Amino acid sequence: xxxxxxxxxxxxxxxxxxxxxxxxxxxxxxxxxxxxxxxxxxxxxxxxxxxxxxxxxxxxxxxxxxxxxxxxxxxxxxxxxxxxxxxxxxxxxxxxxxxxxxxxxxxxxxxxxxxxxxxxxxxxxxxxxxxxxxxxxxxxxxxxxxxxxxxxxxxxxxxxxxxxxxxxxxxxxxxxxxxxxxxxxxxxxxxxxxxxxxxxxxxxxxxxxxxxxxxxxxxxxxxxxxxxxxxxxxxxxxxxxxxxxxxxxxxxxxxxxxxxxxxxxxxxxxxxxxxxxxxxxxxxxxxxxxxxxxxxxxxxxxxxxxxxxxxxxxxxxxxxxxxxxxxxxxxxxxxxxxxxxxxxxxxxxxxxxxxxxxxxxxxxxxxxxxxxxxxxxxxxxxxxxxxxxxxxx
Numbered sequence: 001x002x003x004x005x006x007x008x009x010x011x012x013x014x015x016x017x018x019x020x021x022x023x024x025x026x027x028x029x030x031x032x033x034x035x036x037x038x039x040x041x042x043x044x045x046x047x048x049x050x051x052x053x054x055x056x057x058x059x060x061x062x063x064x065x066x067x068x069x070x071x072x073x074x075x076x077x078x079x080x081x082x083x084x085x086x087x088x089x090x091x092x093x094x095x096x097x098x099x100x101x102x103x104x105x106x107x108x109x110x111x112x113x114x115x116x117x118x119x120x121x122x123x124x125x126x127x128x129x130x131x132x133x134x135x136x137x138x139x140x141x142x143x144x145x146x147x148x149x150x151x152x153x154x155x156x157x158x159x160x161x162x163x164x165x166x167x168x169x170x171x172x173x174x175x176x177x178x179x180x181x182x183x184x185x186x187x188x189x190x191x192x193x194x195x196x197x198x199x200x201x202x203x204x205x206x207x208x209x210x211x212x213x214x215x216x217x218x219x220x221x222x223x224x225x226x227x228x229x230x231x232x233x234x235x236x237x238x239x240x241x242x243x244x245x246x247x248x249x250x251x252x253x254x255x256x257x258x259x260x261x262x263x264x265x266x267x268x269x270x271x272x273x274x275x276x277x278x279x280x281x282x283x284x285x286x287x288x289x290x291x292x293x294x295x296x297x298x299x300x301x302x303x304x305x306x307x308x309x310x311x312x313x314x315x316x317x318x319x320x321x322x323x324x325x326x327x328x329x330x331x332x333x334x335x336x337x338x339x340x341x342x343x344x345x346x347x348x349x350x351x352x353x354x355x356x357x358x359x360x361x362x363x364x365x366x367x368x369x370x371x372x373x374x375x376x377x378x379x380x381x382x383x384x385x386x387x388x389x390x391x392x393x
Contacts, residue, residue, distance in 0.1 A: 011052070011099075012053070012054050015053070017330075017334055019326075019330055019364055020216070020363050020364075022363075022364070023367075024367055026214070029053060029055050029056070029210060029213045030054055030055065030100070031056045032056050032057070032124070032214075033055075033057040033059070033122050033123045034050060034059070034122060034125070034126065034209055034213060035058075035118075035119050035125045036058060036059070036060055036061070036125075036126045036128065037061045037110055037119075037125065037134075037138055038061070038062055038128035038130070039060050039061075039062040039074075039076070039086040039089075039090045040062070040064070040070065040073075040074055040086070040128060040130070041074055041128075041188065041195070041198035041202070042152050042153075042154060042202040042205060043060070043126070043128040043202065044075050044076040044202065045075060045206070046203070046205045046209070047206075048075070048206075049206035049210070051097050052097045054101060056101065057104060058098070058101055059104040059105075059122060060086075060091065060104070060106070061087070061106045061118060062106075063107055063108055064085075064086050065083055065084060065085050065086060066081040066082050066084050066085075066086055067082065068082055073195035073198040073199070074198075076090050076093040077089050077093065081093075087106065088107075106118060109134070110137055110138060110141075111137050112133075112137045112140065115137040115138055115141035116144055116145065118141075119138070119141050122147060124209060124212050125142050125147060125150070126149075126150045126205055126206075126209055127149060127151045127152070128202065128205065130155070130187045130188065131185060131187065133181060136171060136181070139164065139170060139172075142164065143164075143166070143170060146166045147166070148163060148212055148218065149163070149171075150163050150205050150208045151164060151174075152202070152204075152205045154188075154193055154198050154201050155187070155188065155191050155193060156191045156192055156193060157194050157197070157229045157230035158226070158227060158229070159197050159200075159226070159227035160174075160201075160224055160227070161201055161205060161208070161220055161224070162220050162223065162225070163208055163218045163219075164221070165221045168222060169221075169222060173240060174224060174239060194229045196229070200227070200229075222239055222240070223239050224236070224239045288362045288363060288372075289374070290373055290374045291349055291374075292375075292376045292377070293319075293375070293377075293381055293382070296319075296347075296349060297347045299320075299346055299347060300320065300348070301322055301342075301346050301347070301348055301349070302322070302348075302351060302375065303322055303324055303348055303361065304324070304351055304352070304379065305324060305325055305326045305329065305350055305351070305357050306325065306352050306357065307327070307357075308325040308327065313379075313382065313386050314386065315382065315386055315387065316385045319382070321382075322342070324341060324342060326352075326360060328341070329342070329364055329365070333364055333368065338365075338368055339368070342365070342370070344365070344369060344370040346370075347371050348362075348370050348372040349372075349373050349374070349375045350362045350365070350372055350373070351374075351382065353379050358378065359374055
């Protein structure tokens with residue numbers, strides 16, 4: 001039967017009807033406990049997005065107070081907040097946008113001695129801080145606790161984002177610890193910062209955290225995204241161990257380490273170190289199951305989910321075929337008629353020309369309770385059974 005979004009809070013209805021997200025992901029996000037370390041240029045936009053997305057609990061950790069120089073980029077604050085602890089000002093600003101979200105403030109500075117206790121309650125952590133001793137303390141604590149870490153940085157015109165999952169790459173793979181801790185500190189006060197870049201990276205960090213909280217894949221695991229706002233470029237590089245940083249790169253803008261050993265975007269609870277039992281382990285969804293024509297289960301229906309403008313195929317009697325575009329499936333799911341359009345009690349194998357539409361359709365059908373798989377090779381794999389139409393790409 002179709003996904004019931006009647007229990008979804010009104011503010012999250014667009015999430016509930018989003019293909020690949022849906023009401024189950026909304027429900028998982030409302031149970032997530034997320035710690036955001038730093039309520040500054042990256043933390044402010046990340047907190048705003050996560051609060052509006054309805055996560056269960058947001059813990060805000062910061063030891064600073066609001067200054068006038070913060071206001072251009074730390075968008076939770078106003079002139080009236082100057083001199084107020086950032087934790088208190090952030091919670092005050094988020095209350096209206098965070099109905100149902102438990103906001104917890106910790107006015108403290110995290111270091112190697114306090115990080116584990118400060119983060120022990122979290123399902124996942126965002127590190128938006130700007131100094132390397134704190135960054136390594138947070139990363140070490142997340143590794144010890146077995147929780148994902150969404151890591152971001154911004155300085156001057158440059159920024160970075162990656163996700164460090166239990167059992168995968170660690171912060172030391174991004175930046176050599178001894179070099180970073182020995183280098184003179186640079187921050188926004190000395191180097192300046194392009195304010196819109198803070199909003200862009202902070203929102204991207206929130207998006208990555210929300211995907212994890214909702215049980216989806218962490219798209220930034222095993223790679224690092226690099227922004228050059230002065231030139232308007234964004235690029236992704238693989239992240240995994242290497243012997244030395246790239247020549248000529250300064251210690252405060254570390255080079256990502258690339259190799260073919262980059263970990264997979266998904267992660268398994270098997271890689272998580274034992275927890276104290278009070279923290280919910282966040283697990284990404286497994287990949288949508290796939291099958292080949294040769295391995296079809298008896299009674300399988302093949303669904304062709306290409307765009308409606310593509311013609312239906314004429315196929316022989318060896319396979320059971322139905323045409324239903326992805327958009328048609330989504331509309332039927334939204335109005336509660338999916339089970340009238342598709343026999344959800346039969347094994348379903350979904351096909352499109354290139355793959356993405358089939359994966360989205362299979363996610364939708366599986367969320368509705370169907371046994372749905374993706375056809376290896378897509379529509380072209382049906383060529384031996386097509387009598388008049390060529391597989392359309």
